[in-house]
Each structure stands twice: as C-alpha cells, then as structure tokens.
Amino acid sequence: MKKDLYKNKIFLFSFIISALSLAIFDLQTIPFGGLTYSTCKWDCLWYRDIILHGYRPQTYLVPYQMGKAAWPFFPLFPGIAASVRYLTGLSAEASALLVNQALFFLMVTVSALYYRRFISQSKCYLFIILLCLAPFSLWYKIQYTECIYGILTIFILYLTRERKYMPLFVCAFLVTLTRPTGILLVGTCSGYLMLNALKTRDLNGFLNGAFPVMIASLGLSLYMLYLYYLTGDALAFSHMQSNWGRYFRFPGAWIIDSITHRHRINGVISAFIDMFFLYYGFRKRMYLETSVLLVTFLVALSSGVDSLHRYIMGNPLFVMIFCHIFDNKSNNFRNYTVLCLFFLNMAISAMWFNNSHYFF
Amino acid sequence: MPKKLIIFFSLLIMSFDIFVLIKAAHPTASENYIDHFIKKTVSTDQYNYNELRAANHETDAWRFNPICQLKHGQCVLQQTP
Numbered sequence: 001m002k003k004d005l006y007k008n009k010i011f012l013f014s015f016i017i018s019a020l021s022l023a024i025f026d027l028q029t030i031p032f033g034g035l036t037y038s039t040c041k042w043d044c045l046w047y048r049d050i051i052l053h054g055y056r057p058q059t060y061l062v063p064y065q066m067g068k069a070a071w072p073f074f075p076l077f078p079g080i081a082a083s084v085r086y087l088t089g090l091s092a093e094a095s096a097l098l099v100n101q102a103l104f105f106l107m108v109t110v111s112a113l114y115y116r117r118f119i120s121q122s123k124c125y126l127f128i129i130l131l132c133l134a135p136f137s138l139w140y141k142i143q144y145t146e147c148i149y150g151i152l153t154i155f156i157l158y159l160t161r162e163r164k165y166m167p168l169f170v171c172a173f174l175v176t177l178t179r180p181t182g183i184l185l186v187g188t189c190s191g192y193l194m195l196n197a198l199k200t201r202d203l204n205g206f207l208n209g210a211f212p213v214m215i216a217s218l219g220l221s222l223y224m225l226y227l228y229y230l231t232g233d234a235l236a237f238s239h240m241q242s243n244w245g246r247y248f249r250f251p252g253a254w255i256i257d258s259i260t261h262r263h264r265i266n267g268v269i270s271a272f273i274d275m276f277f278l279y280y281g282f283r284k285r286m287y288l289e290t291s292v293l294l295v296t297f298l299v300a301l302s303s304g305v306d307s308l309h310r311y312i313m314g315n316p317l318f319v320m321i322f323c324h325i326f327d328n329k330s331n332n333f334r335n336y337t338v339l340c341l342f343f344l345n346m347a348i349s350a351m352w353f354n355n356s357h358y359f360f
Numbered sequence: 361m362p363k364k365l366i367i368f369f370s371l372l373i374m375s376f377d378i379f380v381l382i383k384a385a386h387p388t389a390s391e392n393y394i395d396h397f398i399k400k401t402v403s404t405d406q407y408n409y410n411e412l413r414a415a416n417h418e419t420d421a422w423r424f425n426p427i428c429q430l431k432h433g434q435c436v437l438q439q440t441p
Binding site for chain 1: 361362363366367369370373374376377380383384387388
C-alpha cells in the first residue's frame with residue numbers, strides 16, 4: 001500500500017514537472033515564429049522529409065544538400081509520426097512534435113521509476129527536476145529521436161536487470177529501428193546478461209542473454225534489406241553519413257583534428273565533459289548504465305565530434321550519473337545549481353530557436 | 361524462452377543476416393542510380409555537374425557520388441572508384 005502511494009507520488013510529480021517544463025518551452029517559442037516552426041531545425045527537416053515522402057531512392061541535387069538523402073535516419077520515429085499525421089491530419093512537424101511531447105511524460109516517469117529502484121531512492125525528485133528543466137532536456141522536446149530512444153533505453157535496462165526476456169526482445173527490435181547505435185545498447189545489455197549467466201553456469205540464461213542481440217540484428221538487417229531494394233546499397237545509411245563529414249577514424253583523431261584546425265570546439269568541450277562523467281559513473285558503481293553510455297560515446301566519437309553532446313547528454317542515463325554530483329552537498333549548493341541549469345536551459349532553447357548550430 | 365526455441369530462431373535470424381550481408385557486399389547502387397535518374401530524365405541541360413561538384417567538393421567522400429557523363433543526351437551516374 002505504502003509502495004503504491006509512493007509510486008503514485010512519483011507519477012504525479014513527474015507529470016506536473018514534465019507539463020511545467022513543456023509549457024515553459026512551448027511558451028518560449030512564441031517570439032520565434034511559433035511552436036512547430038521554431039522547434040524544427042537540422043535533423044528535423046530530414047524527419048519531415050521522411051514523414052511526407054517516405055525514403056526516396058534519389059539524393060538531393062540542390063546546393064547545401066547536394067548528394068544527401070534521408071537514409072541515415074532510421075524509420076521508427078518518422079514512421080510513428082507519419083501514422084499520427086495520417087490519423088490526425090496535422091502537419092509533419094506538428095505530428096512529430098506531438099509524438100515526442102506526448103512520449104516525454106512517459107520517458108520522465110519510467111526514468112524516475114528506474115532511478116528510484118536501481119540508483120537512488122533519496123534523490124528521485126531531484127532527478128525528475130533535472131531531467132525536465134536542465135539543458136539536457138532540449139532534445140526530448142523537439143522533433144528528434146532522443147525521447148523515443150530514451151524510453152527504449154530505460155525499458156531495455158529495466159528488463160535486462162529484471163530478466164524479463166520476452167518484452168526485452170521486443171524493445172531490442174524497436175531500438176535498432178530507432179538509431180544505428182541501438183544495436184550497441186542491446187549488445188552491452190546482452191553482454192551483461194551473458195556474463196552474469198556465465199558466473200552462475202546457467203546455459204539457458206546465457207542463451208536468453210545472447211538472443212536480444214540476434215533480435216536487434218534482425219531489426220538492423222530488415223532496414224538494410226529495405227535500403228538495398230531502395231538504393232541498391234544495403235549500407236547506404238552508413239555510406240551516406242560521409243556526406244555529413246562522418247566517417248571512421250580512431251576516436252582521439254577527431255579531437256586532435258578539431259583542436260589543430262580550431263573548428264567544432266564545442267564538440268571537443270563536450271567530449272571532455274562526457275569523459276569526465278563516464279569516469280564519474282564508473283566511480284559511482286553505475287556499471288551497466290555507464291557501459292551503455294561509454295560504448296555509445298566511443299562509437300559516436302569514432303565518426304566525429306559533431307552531436308556528441310546530444311548522444312550522451314541527451315540520454316536519461318547521463319542525467320542519472322549527473323545527479324551524483326549532489327551527493328553529500330549542501331541544499332544551498334543543490335538549489336543554486338538547479339536554478340543555474342534552469343536558466344542555462346532557457347538560454348540554450350533560445351539559441352536553438354535562433355538556428356544555433358552548436359546543439360544539433 | 362526454452363533453449364531449443366532460442367537456437368532455432370537464432371539460426372533462422374543468422375541465415376537472414378548472412379543473406380543481407382551478402383547483399384551488402386554486392387551493392388548495385390550505380391545501376392540503380394542510372395535507372396532512377398534516366399527515369400527522372402535528369403539531363404545535362406538542367407544540371408552542370410562540374411559546377412555543382414566544384415561548389416560541393418565535400419561530397420567527394422561519398423562513394424556513390426554522382427559523376428555526370430553525357431550518354432544519349434542524358435546524365436548517367438557512375439560509382440566513384
């Protein structure tokens with residue numbers, strides 16, 4: 001009874017803070033041309049293209065988009081948004097925004113419940129406030145895949161820890177249809193399950209632990225097969241990324257390159273902040289969560305420093321690690337930090353609405 | 361899930377993955393692009409690829425970069441080496 005009451009309190013608090021955060025964010029868009037227009041920047045335009053026209057076999061032949069196509073953008077998010085658009089008759093941008101902002105409530109609630117159960121009971125409310133009001137929340141509220149990916153990440157981690165295999169298989173399949181890094185997330189969780197099964201010499205547990213990777217590979221293979229019949233190249237999603245300047249190099253090479261050429265310095269700063277928090281996560285014994293972020297970080301960094309901040313900081317697992325900086329700190333320190341982060345969030349949102357290229 | 365079922369489905373998925381990997385190793389993209397662009401009748405009158413390429417030289421990194429050749433009045437795309 002007491003447990004249920006506590007759970008209901010978390011539900012209610014998550015709902016209120018998410019709603020407040022969305023209301024502030026949505027009101028902030030008014031001077032910048034309205035909600036759907038001012039939020040839809042950068043990758044959102046590619047999702048818009050997929051929602052409206054599906055994946056097209058041709059590349060763009062216009063300046064600035066020369067030789068580019070939407071193939072690196074995986075189909076789950078634009079697929080759901082296209083279904084919402086079909087059902088509601090909204091515009092492509094509005095449907096994508098509706099999907100994300102509706103899922104935002106779910107993401108905050110499931111992340112909070114996961115945080116309370118596996119990380120810390122005492123700072124659950126602080127975690128909800130940071131997840132909703134800190135600058136990391138920007139990408140959950142716009143037409144990007146962060147929100148849906150965040151939900152699937154939390155579900156996968158929860159199901160991995162609870163050894164609930166059937167729903168884990170479903171989530172593993174869905175996450176590989178959301179982002180290329182989905183298979184890494186599933187691979188890390190599978191590795192965790194397999195290692196634990198090896199320790200207890202449980203063959204069935206080992207096979208069940210390995211199976212999510214197989215299911216994830218199925219999702220990726222299906223998309224690759226689709227691309228093969230669409231473009232003639234099953235790896236078109238990867239090859240096309242070089243048009244955005246993304247191709248494989250040793251992770252450190254991109255940082256050195258950015259420093260020597262003095263460009264994408266924001267990416268370098270973000271890489272160092274991420275490295276600090278990854279180290280901090282391991283120090284705080286959040287092994288599974290930090291391993292997932294570490295694998296994502298290394299693979300993202302091997303193809304450039306662009307968007308690194310989004311891949312790592314735009315993940316609820318990062319906020320879970322971030323909350324640990326308030327361990328053994330005074331209430332004053334906590335309150336002032338939260339206030340500063342809130343104002344920083346307002347500033348970053350305004351920069352986003354002004355087409356800033358620092359946060360895409 | 362029972363062991364036998366996992367092994368059966370794993371083998372099934374692995375066969376499918378291998379099939380897709382074989383397809384990935386043999387892209388036919390250059391032919392497809394020719395088809396799509398001929399269907400779209402992208403002619404050299406409409407696009408000057410040399411100018412576009414010069415203005416967007418970063419696209420050279422893409423291995424299926426469009427390279428225009430005049431063939432029966434139409435623009436044919438080639439796979440870059």
